[in-house]
Amino acid sequence: MNLKKYSFLLIIVLSTLLYSYTLPNKILKKVNKEIKxxxxxxxxxxxAIKIADSINNKMRFKIGADNLFKIENNNTLIGYAYVDKAASKTDEFDYLILLDTNLIIVKTKVLIYREDYGGEIGSKRWxxxxxxxKPADQLKYQQDVIAISxxxxxxISMTNAVNQFLQNLETLTFNKVI
Structure with missing residues (x-):
């Protein structure tokens, strides 16, 4: 092969790798640990799961290109990962939602919390x-979800984030994206 073909092949491979992992390294390490x-x-x-603009525009809460991922082991789907940010009092925190192949939440985790107070939402118990x-579920803070003093x-922000994601899952399944 000549140099042009090698260069082209290298660009394709690097583009694919970069497209697959658009999460910051610090977040990606934590996500990988939880998945394992x-x-x-x-x-x-x-x-990464690409969502067409026509479908993303139907959702109340858009999903970015670096938020929703298929998790595959030996080319077999084993679940999904959703990574996003939610508001805290004066900043925001990064969180992860892991789903099984039936789109049922198997784990939620606060990956990075940037406030001095309120970090209790990161507790496994909460x-x-x-x-x-599941996608059809709607959670109400202080009814379905325990408040934290x-x-x-x-x-409230984490509860809303999970609700928004569950609503989006309904749209994504209806439109056969996942």
């Missing part, structure tokens, strides 16, 4: 209440 733990795999691939939720804004 929850799905009990050592090796897997994260593949986040467990989202496990088992001192973390009201972050707890």
């Amino acid at each position: 733990s929850i799905f009990e795999v050592k090796e897997f691939n994260l593949k 986040l467990k209440q989202f496990i088992g939720k 001192g973390a009201t804004i972050s707890a």
Whole structure:
């Protein structure tokens, strides 16, 4: 092969790798750790799910190109990962939602919390209440989701974020995106 063909091939490979992992390294490491733990795999691939503008425009809350991923092991779908940010009192926090192949939440995790107060929303005990939720579920703060004193804004924000994602899942399944 000549140099032009090698260069072209290298660009294609690098583009594919960069497109597959658009998450910041610090976030990606935490996401990978959770996937390995929850799905009990050592090796897997994260593949970004492209959502056409025509479908994204139908959703109340748009999903960016670097938010929703298929998780595959040996070319077999084992689940989905959703990574996004939600508002806290004066900043925002990064969170992860892992789903099984039936689109049921198997794990939620606060990846990075940037406030001095309200970090209690990152506790495993509090986040467990989202496990088992499906696209048709709608959560109400202080009814379905326990309030946290001192973390009201972050707890409401996380509850809203999970609700918004579940609503989006309904649209994505209806439109056969996932």
